[in-house]
Amino acid sequence: MNWAKEFGTLLRIPLKKSLINKNVVDLKTTVIGAYPKPAYLKIPDFFNTGDEKKAGLLGASLKAYSEMMASQTDESKQQLEKDVIRASKELIAKQCQCGVDIPTDGEVRRENYLHYLCRFIEGIDFEKPKEMSVRNNAYTAVVPTVTGEVSWRGGLDCAEEWKKAQACAPAGCDVKYTLPGPMTLVGSVFDAHYKDDVRLAGDLAKIVNKQVLELAAAGCKYIQIDEPVFARKPEDCLRYGVRCLEECFAGIPEGTVERTMHMCCGYPGHVDQTDFLKADTSAYRKIAPALDVSCVDAVSIEDAWCTNDLSLLRLFTKTKVILGTMNVSSSKVETVEEMRSRLAEALKYIEPARLMVAPDCGLGLLQGEKYGHLLEQKLTNMCRAAKGVPFCAAFSKKRTCEGQDDSQPPKKKAA
């Protein structure tokens, strides 16, 4: 027998996959915020302008929403509230059916994710809308004007809204509540008063913080602050954005809330649009270290649209990453296999306890007869992909040898 030849043959036998990847893990799934509004819910929506080819929808519904609010009677208010609760129930149930572990209320009460809050802030005037270029000239939008010092006017109770949404969820399911962050708010209003982004953001952070504390006191476990502008302006983000974000979470009793932030690169005006000016994903690398040492427990980033170099995840050493695994502006239904293999790839750079799964951004674009049915297919596939993800135990072992216990994510500092 030619032992050298036989030994060579043995070496060439490929190891069975099951022998390499002995472990599989179930990753938690969530969504980012918006869900398409049902047709019966008569709230103007910035995703729906009636012209599906129109890019840059932000603020398109500003006037329509103002007019709706102004013309409301007691009766129409009651009807609207009934419809909101019906919609919340339906779409939380839909998300759960798709397999989402942590759903949102779909932001169905809002005309868009950020201006809704602004309507209850003294010093922000909706009677004087301005058309301006936003998101580093990605598109123009009609925005309200800052005409004086900003302070909380009242009239909106976020904690109460969350309680109502939570009551629509099945037992054991925690509903996440989302709020816009100070830097994104600054980038979504026309400032005719402060002329000082840092000071305006600081005052807005106090307003957001009030809502956050009330939500925490009401028992909301998942609070997410949306800061898409971080990726557009990484230098400003490092100069004051992260600090203001931390101020939003200040004072929450330790261990009661998962402090989450969402940082995306923006979405187009219609499904499958490719000529849209997204933020440069290199911003993620610039910002990650600052977020990692901040009080934020979980950072949501895009990956489905932009396929990052996943070594990016190594920059998060203490913070959970919510990886965008489903493209929210594409009509292509991603398969379970392709999404799961991307997650397996991610687990080479971050331990399973710190990886969560979500779509890239809000789901409002995938609506109507043309796209509505695709949304559920895509979301179901994403949730299936998140369960039974293979990972190499050696990675976890290495970190455990280094003194890191991977069964629980490391503790973050208090805000």
Ligand SMILES: [Zn+2]
């Ligand atoms: Zn987003």
